[in-house]
Amino acid sequence: xxxxxxxxxxxxxxxxxxxxxxxxxxxxxxxxxxxxxxxxxxxxxxxxxxxxxxxxxxxxxxxxxxxxxxxxxxxxxxxxxxxxxxxxxxxxxxxxxxxxxxxxxxxxxxxxxxxxxxxxxxxxxxxxxxxxxxxxxxxxxxxxxxxxxxxxxxxxxxxxxxxxxxxxxxxxxxxxxxxxxxxxxxxxxxxxxxxxxxxxxxxxxxxxxxxxxxxxxxxxxxxxxxxxxxxxxxxxxxxxxxxxxxxxxxxxxxxxxxxxxxxxx
Amino acid sequence: xxxxxxxxxxxxxxxxxxxxxxxxxxxxxxxxxxxxxxxxxxxxxxxxxxxxxxxxxxxxxxxxxxxxxxxxxxxxxxxxxxxxxxxxxxxxxxxxxxxxxxxxxxxxxxxxxxxxxxxxxxxxxxxxxxxxxxxxxxxxxxxxxxxxxxxxxxxxxxxxxxxxxxxxxxxxxxxxxxxxxxxxxxxxxxxxxxxxxxxxxxxxxxxxxxxxxxxxxxxxxxxxxxxxxxxxxxxxxxxxxxxxxxxxxxxxxxxxxxxxxxxxx
Amino acid sequence: xxxxxxxxxxxxxxxxxxxxxxxxxxxxxxxxxxxxxxxxxxxxxxxxxxxxxxxxxxxxxxxxxxxxxxxxxxxxxxxxxxxxxxxxxxxxxxxxxxxxxxxxxxxxxxxxxxxxxxxxxxxxxxxxxxxxxxxxxxxxxxxxxxxxxxxxxxxxxxxxxxxxxxxxxxxxxxxxxxxxxxxxxxxxxxxxxxxxxxxxxxxxxxxxxxxxxxxxxxxxxxxxxxxxxxxxxxxxxxxxxxxxxxxxxxxxxxxxxxxxxxxxx
Numbered sequence: 001x002x003x004x005x006x007x008x009x010x011x012x013x014x015x016x017x018x019x020x021x022x023x024x025x026x027x028x029x030x031x032x033x034x035x036x037x038x039x040x041x042x043x044x045x046x047x048x049x050x051x052x053x054x055x056x057x058x059x060x061x062x063x064x065x066x067x068x069x070x071x072x073x074x075x076x077x078x079x080x081x082x083x084x085x086x087x088x089x090x091x092x093x094x095x096x097x098x099x100x101x102x103x104x105x106x107x108x109x110x111x112x113x114x115x116x117x118x119x120x121x122x123x124x125x126x127x128x129x130x131x132x133x134x135x136x137x138x139x140x141x142x143x144x145x146x147x148x149x150x151x152x153x154x155x156x157x158x159x160x161x162x163x164x165x166x167x168x169x170x171x172x173x174x175x176x177x178x179x180x181x182x183x184x185x186x187x188x189x190x191x192x193x194x195x196x197x198x199x200x201x202x203x204x205x206x207x208x209x210x211x212x213x214x215x216x217x218x219x220x221x222x223x224x225x226x227x228x229x230x231x232x233x234x235x236x237x238x239x240x241x242x243x244x245x246x247x248x249x250x251x252x253x254x255x256x257x258x259x260x261x262x263x264x265x
Numbered sequence: 266x267x268x269x270x271x272x273x274x275x276x277x278x279x280x281x282x283x284x285x286x287x288x289x290x291x292x293x294x295x296x297x298x299x300x301x302x303x304x305x306x307x308x309x310x311x312x313x314x315x316x317x318x319x320x321x322x323x324x325x326x327x328x329x330x331x332x333x334x335x336x337x338x339x340x341x342x343x344x345x346x347x348x349x350x351x352x353x354x355x356x357x358x359x360x361x362x363x364x365x366x367x368x369x370x371x372x373x374x375x376x377x378x379x380x381x382x383x384x385x386x387x388x389x390x391x392x393x394x395x396x397x398x399x400x401x402x403x404x405x406x407x408x409x410x411x412x413x414x415x416x417x418x419x420x421x422x423x424x425x426x427x428x429x430x431x432x433x434x435x436x437x438x439x440x441x442x443x444x445x446x447x448x449x450x451x452x453x454x455x456x457x458x459x460x461x462x463x464x465x466x467x468x469x470x471x472x473x474x475x476x477x478x479x480x481x482x483x484x485x486x487x488x489x490x491x492x493x494x495x496x497x498x499x500x501x502x503x504x505x506x507x508x509x510x511x512x513x514x515x516x517x518x519x520x521x522x523x524x525x526x527x528x529x530x
Numbered sequence: 531x532x533x534x535x536x537x538x539x540x541x542x543x544x545x546x547x548x549x550x551x552x553x554x555x556x557x558x559x560x561x562x563x564x565x566x567x568x569x570x571x572x573x574x575x576x577x578x579x580x581x582x583x584x585x586x587x588x589x590x591x592x593x594x595x596x597x598x599x600x601x602x603x604x605x606x607x608x609x610x611x612x613x614x615x616x617x618x619x620x621x622x623x624x625x626x627x628x629x630x631x632x633x634x635x636x637x638x639x640x641x642x643x644x645x646x647x648x649x650x651x652x653x654x655x656x657x658x659x660x661x662x663x664x665x666x667x668x669x670x671x672x673x674x675x676x677x678x679x680x681x682x683x684x685x686x687x688x689x690x691x692x693x694x695x696x697x698x699x700x701x702x703x704x705x706x707x708x709x710x711x712x713x714x715x716x717x718x719x720x721x722x723x724x725x726x727x728x729x730x731x732x733x734x735x736x737x738x739x740x741x742x743x744x745x746x747x748x749x750x751x752x753x754x755x756x757x758x759x760x761x762x763x764x765x766x767x768x769x770x771x772x773x774x775x776x777x778x779x780x781x782x783x784x785x786x787x788x789x790x791x792x793x794x795x
Contacts, residue, residue: 017402025557025573027290031456036501041456042360042402043290046333049366056363056401068576095572098586101579136586137547137572189778191561191571235775236566245500248454282667292555296721301766306721307625307667308555311598314631321628321666510765513719 016058016206023065079113097127097135182223281323281471288330344378362392362400447488546588546736553595609643627665712753
């Protein structure tokens with residue numbers, strides 16, 4: 001069995017609980033994709049319960065897509081508890097660079113919580129790396145500099161595995177750089193694929209301690225499902241439905257034959 | 266006309282307004298399934314308006330899936346007003362047993378509001394019944410004891426109709442026990458079927474005062490739609506779409522021929 | 531090119547950012563339909579960031595479907611900033627007439643913010659116009675008087691373009707009245723079409739300064755997509771999927787041949 005399918009098999013066997021504190025736009029799809037990949041989602045954000053929920057979880061996914069200062073407080077409580085317990089913490093830095101609140105709160109989270117996997121598009125990651133970048137709402141507009149180098153340097157300085165999504169996804173732990181070339185343009189025609197892949201990354205990281213590999217496998221699996229679903233679709237409506245089917249039915253042959261993960265420098 | 270289809274016909278004729286105070290994950294699906302079955306959903310949670318909304322509603326559905334203490338305050342206000350008015354109150358005890366907050370708040374709701382129909386999976390209901398049970402996030406892991414007896418005893422002690430969902434659903438009002446055997450495994454492949462069936466129960470209870478029957482009919486109708494949709498599906502994406510179609514198109518022949526509701530002891 | 535398709539082409543070219551402060555039920559569909567029509571959605575509601583988000587946006591859509599007094603504060607901040615900047619503000623008056631909170635807050639928004647496009651169903655608009663009207667949750671039950679005259683008079687007195695949705699949609703800027711006759715009954719079988727069309731109106735208004743035209747074009751395009759999707763559907767599940775495909779794929783021929791917009795008195 002190739003390594004990617006063995007990690008997926010482990011998710012389906014262990015059914016890790018993936019605790020999300022996330023946004024109100026894509027919260028349903030984050031939960032649903034977690035289940036489709038074979039893990040168990042739970043969404044809980046009250047400060048009175050997030051630490052206790054972390055104690056029964058195998059990964060924590062934080063997403064600042066519709067943040068408030070109060071919600072970030074819950075994220076910090078949960079994140080610290082996850083660090084104590086040693087389960088992976090994923091931060092999806094949605095909209096960083098678009099407003100000061102988002103940039104500041106992402107930085108605060110990175111200071112107060114050990115973020116194991118930091119995910120964003122090129123301008124979100126670029127902003128956190130101190131590069132020149134522009135974010136329009138939650139879309140990447142521009143980034144100055146070599147994205148691979150920026151991701152690697154930020155990974156090193158922040159001691160996180162950095163995932164920079166885009167036409168080609170970049171993953172770096174500060175030493176290695178993986179490029180993931182799976183995916184399809186139709187994935188950009190629906191809202192929430194970025195958030196959803198963070199949930200899938202959390203599911204893989206729950207069972208695979210090499211987080212750069214876990215993230216690369218998650219991105220590749222997610223992209224492969226998109227490639228399978230796209231030719232069966234006539235637009236974003238049918239695509240989304242076929243995409244869920246494809247994620248749910250991902251098998252070893254598809255993963256082996258279609259994965260495009262390259263290690264580079 | 267069999268009784269189940271006559272109750273469904275009454276929903277479609279009366280279009281009862283079903284007021285929800287629910288979670289942020291499945292709120293859309295709760296609203297959408299309410300409409301698909303023929304009732305009218307309204308979601309409103311501000312403490313400033315929940316009592317007034319109850320005054321024009323025919324049922325109230327409370328769901329603690331993403332509770333906060335503040336949201337529970339609104340639930341209590343709405344619940345008391347619903348009790349005064351005499352409309353059915355459904356409580357979906359999502360995640361009870363997973364955290365102290367959920368268990369405590371469910372109990373507080375049961376103390377301060379007369380819950381007409383109390384719904385949960387085996388470990389959620391088990392926890393509220395004082396049995397040994399384990400909940401992983403929002404999933405039932407284990408329950409010690411005879412589920413039927415536990416449901417019946419809790420129904421008696423709490424003066425609620427108790428619905429314990431599972432491979433076979435159990436409904437008891439403390440005297441009678443109904444077992445509902447409709448449903449399909451694919452229903453577990455998507456997030457939110459548990460929440461959605463609570464909305465359907467609320468819709469049936471809005472027009473049928475025998476709440477044990479109303480709940481059994483709702484569970485059976487919901488399960489039948491799942492059985493109709495499953496063979497047309499290739500995964501959770503297509504299933505969900507076909508499931509909505511099936512709920513919307515449920516007819517007398519399907520309900521008569523496919524219903525599996527048994528009274529037992 | 532007919533004017534309607536040239537405005538749609540402009541949306542696809544400019545990709546205007548449409549900032550939403552909206553409800554928790556249909557927030558995902560509001561975002562997703564905005565993207566399907568070719569614009570970029572962003573949802574942000576924290577008072578700490580809404581003004582800054584408006585500064586990079588091309589339209590602001592406010593929706594009180596699950597309002598709280600606090601959320602309305604953010605709407606007022608964002609609305610004032612949008613007025614200063616000169617971008618269109620759309621208010622979807624969901625549930626006005628059903629509770630005092632909704633009616634009062636809609637009026638407060640109209641006092642403190644210049645609402646460029648005010649949208650509601652007949653009883654919501656009727657209530658704001660001071661007519662006799664009944665709203666059941668978020669559904670229009672009744673309205674006394676001539677809807678066209680009510681819309682026109684409210685448009686004049688409020689200096690807003692008024693959109694009254696229904697079997698036939700009415701648009702008036704206080705001088706002109708447009709009737710839009712596109713649409714299909716199945717659109718009422720799913721939750722959220724009302725909210726979604728407000729997002730589409732926001733997207734059109736972002737690139738077309740004649741707001742009565744922008745709103746009419748948006749309503750017509752949305753309705754045409756419904757007409758295209760309906761015959762391919764077997765219920766609300768398949769309809770929704772085909773509807774997204776249809777919105778995404780709307781082309782010049784469809785818009786030219788199918789549009790039913792009439793100017794009247």
